Amino acid sequence: MKRFNCLFVVLGISISCCFSCKKEADDVTKTDSDSGYAEADYKPGAVLSGYKNYTKIYVGDLNCPIILSSPHDGTVAPANIPDRQDGVVVRDIYATDLTLRMADSIKALTGLRPHVVINELSRKKLDPNRSLAEAYLTHEDAKTAWNDYHNFIIMARTLVTKHVGKGLYLDMHGHGHDIARIEVGYLLTSAELNSTDTQINQLANKSSIFSISKESAYSFSQLINGDNSFGALLQNRGLRAIPSNRAGDRSPNSDPYFNGGYCTSAYGSSKLGGPVSAIQLETPGPNVRNTATLRQSSGGKIARAILEYMKLHYAMDLAK
């Protein structure tokens, strides 16, 4: 009996944590404080900085439907902000440079500059891909930077919704897993990705690409692991990716895999089906990020995959 009670307590805590985190992620429309910018300040080509330059947004063209962000490659470590004591503090090295090269490629291919949001603070001081409710922040400066970062993404999403009507947000990361492949996160767990296509087809409304799935002519499982999935479009360009159509990369099985974090949940189209979908891209170092040559090449390939994906599934032909 004691064992059952214990199990119920653990289950209760887990369930309430899931619900509280999820609820906050779904409800994000504005953070507690704003960054001091009005919508009119978000002029295409402008670079707006948050408090003490800890965060910034490169404002994209108003008719560009793409938003990029890099939360974990910051190097600024002010002594007055205490180090975080819980959670991951590893830097996603070169993720910001890769993100900016992707933005340059999108601009070159379409004439449209995407919105790009960057966190410059070290992950030891701030992890913007976590909710405030997780209490990772112990200093007002870090809290202000968190608010700035999220207000920039919220405004980018607002601009996309207002001027284009629908869009795609990609949250860029770097992982150190043994298998050097891009981990494409839609909020589906490894167990869900390991299931049958029939089962996967029931999961569209809990994924971060729910709004895309409603427009695409392909089944939801095809969007996840088919020949026209985002992972497959990366594989076609020589970038190994999971989930995708390639044998061995269809689902994670028991291998480590990141399925999407706070921002993918908060700013994608899960459940409510808002007009902006989100994908988290966890990139490997050895074949994607570790050298400038690799980043230039892979940035261009990822940009092309994004454009093909939006044409295939979102009826948006952005190429020049």
Ligand SMILES: [Zn+2]
């Ligand atoms: Zn990361």
